[in-house]
Amino acid sequence: YVQDSSHLTDFNELYNIKLSKIKSVPVVVKEETSVYNAIVTLFLEDVGSLFVIDDDEALVGVISRKDLLKLTIGETDINQVPVSVVMTRMPNIITTRDNDTVFEAAEKLVNYEIDALPVVENLTDKAGVPLEDKLKVIGRVSKTNITRVFTDFGLEM
Ligand code: ADP
Numbered sequence: 037y038v039q040d041s042s043h044l045t046d047f048n049e050l051y052n053i054k055l056s057k058i059k060s061v062p063v064v065v066k067e068e069t070s071v072y073n074a075i076v077t078l079f080l081e082d083v084g085s086l087f088v089i090d091d092d093e094a095l096v097g098v099i100s101r102k103d104l105l106k107l108t109i110g111e112t113d114i115n116q117v118p119v120s121v122v123m124t125r126m127p128n129i130i131t132t133r134d135n136d137t138v139f140e141a142a143e144k145l146v147n148y149e150i151d152a153l154p155v156v157e158n159l160t161d162k163a164g165v166p167l168e169d170k171l172k173v174i175g176r177v178s179k180t181n182i183t184r185v186f187t188d189f190g191l192e193m
Pocket residue numbers: 084085098099100101102103123124128129130131149150151152153154
């Protein structure tokens with residue numbers, strides 16, 4: 037039973053925190069990057085997945101730990117194979133925006149069974165007009181970011 041409902045307002049606040057406030061710096065690689073170098077980047081940057089961009093800086097893919105592991109158990113020469121061969125590709129990438137809430141991001145992570153989401157905005161052409169199908173990666177929200185919202189909130193309670 038709930039005698040005091042004041043904490044519900046607090047949770048409401050927590051759920052509605054904007055991703056712009058909690059996002060991390062994204063770790064990106066070019067599509068020509070070898071699987072070998074992608075694995076090195078995972079270790080150096082201490083992340084579980086990488087976002088893949090093309091020469092125009094547009095998001096083209098996501099590559100996870102298991103995508104990379106899968107390749108290393110075969111006969112493949114991981115120095116020769118680019119990440120573009122194994123990544124999950126646009127338009128199948130689940131994305132978020134700065135203005136989305138912690139709750140919306142958490143829901144996507146759970147429903148799609150993924151560990152991280154790129155935070156994106158539309159790329160613009162030379163005249164500044166947004167390009168509908170070209171996304172620029174401006175952040176990263178992982179399960180860790182969401183968990184940190186809870187611990188920060190707990191410390192304030
Ligand atoms: P892991 O594969 O290491 O457990 P994930 O659970 O994040 O890591 O990834 C599971 C699968 O979903 C992988 O094939 C990965 O490429 C893909 N994936 C990861 N993040 C996203 C995303 N934001 N949108 C679409 N697919 C994704």
